[in-house]
Amino acid sequence: MGKILAVTNQKGGVGKTTTCINLAASLVATKRRVLLVDLDPQGNATMGSGVAKNELERSVYDVLIGECEIERAIQATEQAGYDILPANGDLTAAEVELLDLSSKEKRLAYALRKVQDNYDFILIDCPPSLNMLTVNALAAANGVVIPMQCEYYALEGLSALIDTIGRITEVLNPGLEIEGLLRTMYDPRNGLTNDVSAQLTQHFGDRVYRTVIPRNVRLAEAPSHGLPAMVYDKQSKGALAYLALAGELIRKQEKPRQAISA
Numbered sequence: 133m134g135k136i137l138a139v140t141n142q143k144g145g146v147g148k149t150t151t152c153i154n155l156a157a158s159l160v161a162t163k164r165r166v167l168l169v170d171l172d173p174q175g176n177a178t179m180g181s182g183v184a185k186n187e188l189e190r191s192v193y194d195v196l197i198g199e200c201e202i203e204r205a206i207q208a209t210e211q212a213g214y215d216i217l218p219a220n221g222d223l224t225a226a227e228v229e230l231l232d233l234s235s236k237e238k239r240l241a242y243a244l245r246k247v248q249d250n251y252d253f254i255l256i257d258c259p260p261s262l263n264m265l266t267v268n269a270l271a272a273a274n275g276v277v278i279p280m281q282c283e284y285y286a287l288e289g290l291s292a293l294i295d296t297i298g299r300i301t302e303v304l305n306p307g308l309e310i311e312g313l314l315r316t317m318y319d320p321r322n323g324l325t326n327d328v329s330a331q332l333t334q335h336f337g338d339r340v341y342r343t344v345i346p347r348n349v350r351l352a353e354a355p356s357h358g359l360p361a362m363v364y365d366k367q368s369k370g371a372l373a374y375l376a377l378a379g380e381l382i383r384k385q386e387k388p389r390q391a392i393s394a
């Protein structure tokens with residue numbers, strides 16, 4: 133059964149979508165089967181994976197409101213190598229429409245259950261807020277990946293997110309764990325970056341990924357070609373950093389198993 137990871141942070145522009153696309157492609161490069169769920173009405177993960185968001189016949193919206201089976205809304209990407217459950221602006225309406233539906237927080241969880249065996253990893257790209265869509269992602273996930281920029285206000289936003297995760301764990305999804313905090317757009321020459329980074333490690337210890345994602349122009353360019361950096365320029369620093377992150381994630385995942393067999 134695939135591991136479901138919600139990539140979330142209520143702050144916009146911290147690298148959630150970039151992380152989803154490039155981690156998905158890196159996991160594929162290491163022969164894992166991956167589904168990327170775009171849960172942001174902006175549809176950036178959809179476009180960045182080479183899927184035209186305005187030409188979708190079916191999207192995650194239809195799945196959430198029960199208009200279509202998840203298998204029919206998932207599509208293969210042409211070059212990125214993973215499957216995607218795409219999104220577009222229709223999803224904005226889901227936030228309101230979900231409120232009137234039964235099990236409104238669990239609809240994504242129930243849908244993903246049907247396809248979980250087909251994948252090794254399912255990554256969910258969350259919108260930049262702690263709304264009903266994000267609640268659905270957290271209710272469906274086994275782990276949360278939190279991308280963050282090491283800047284002054286980063287830690288402040290983090291406590292609200294950790295509180296939310298705690299509440300979801302209590303009432304909806306007891307198995308939910310913080311899988312890891314990911315430092316993105318990292319610039320080691322910046323003193324503040326280093327300070328915030330040190331504070332993070334102090335608070336969260338080994339839940340901070342060792343891999344850091346550098347600021348890299350290829351990561352910013354690749355989406356306009358509808359490609360992950362791994363495909364657009366696989367030797368770029370950005371692509372290599374996400375490949376290292378995939379390795380770290382896989383090792384973390386496989387560790388308990390090794391311990392049992394040892």
Ligand code: ADP
Pocket residue numbers: 143144145146147148149150151176260316317318345346347348349351352353355370
């Ligand atoms: P979010 O999904 O959290 O809103 P994005 O992944 O869309 O954030 O990133 C915000 C912007 O920063 C995008 O234009 C993206 O291309 C750029 N970006 C993200 N990560 C990097 C990076 N490591 N280096 C350079 N640009 C980046």
Ligand code: MG
Pocket residue numbers: 148149150172176258
């Ligand atoms: Mg995004």
